[in-house]
Amino acid sequence: MDLSKFLRDVPDFPKPGIVFKDISPLLADPRALRASIEGLAELMSKARVERVIGIESRGFIFGVPVALELGVGFTPVRKPKKLPWKTRSVEYDLEYGKDRLEIHEDGVEPGQRVAIVDDLLATGGTAKAATVLTQGLGAVVAGCFFVVELGFLGGRKKLGGHVVESLVRFD
Secondary structure, X not given: OOHHHHOEEEEOOOOOOOXXXXXXXXXXXXXXXXXXXXXXXXXXXXXXXXXXXXXOOXXXXXXXXXXXXXXXXXXXXXXOOOOOOOEEEEEEEEOOEEEEEEEEOOOOOOOOEEEEEEEEEOOOHHHHHHHHHHHHOOOEEEEEXXXXXXXXXXXXXXXXXXXXXXXXXXX
């Protein structure tokens, strides 16, 4: 299934000059949603993933069903002060500012093979922050997986030697 047909361009969001790739039409279509979940699960199964890490908030939409499909657990990576237990955090650069992500200190186990999942890879700052958090807890990043990748923004480069897979890529 061509998932790109289920993406909508929103010009000048969240600021002028940016064309936002909206996944809402994909989420609204049960066939496209299922195809995206199954596609991500297939990519991750090749990486022998033991835990799925979802980045707030759209990474949760895809991460939880993929984790269930793979028979592994799910760990959320969230914005500051959203997790109730002891956390680790990292600050990172966005295209238009700075932000911070947190993970529970017991969110992954040392040596555990994890997959980072999110809806979209743009410049790579958010995904890089998630890899830094999980590696800081001793986990092994088996790969970073996305529904959509904006290849022309070079986000892959920020993820170093990690496996990067996406279902739809715009170059």
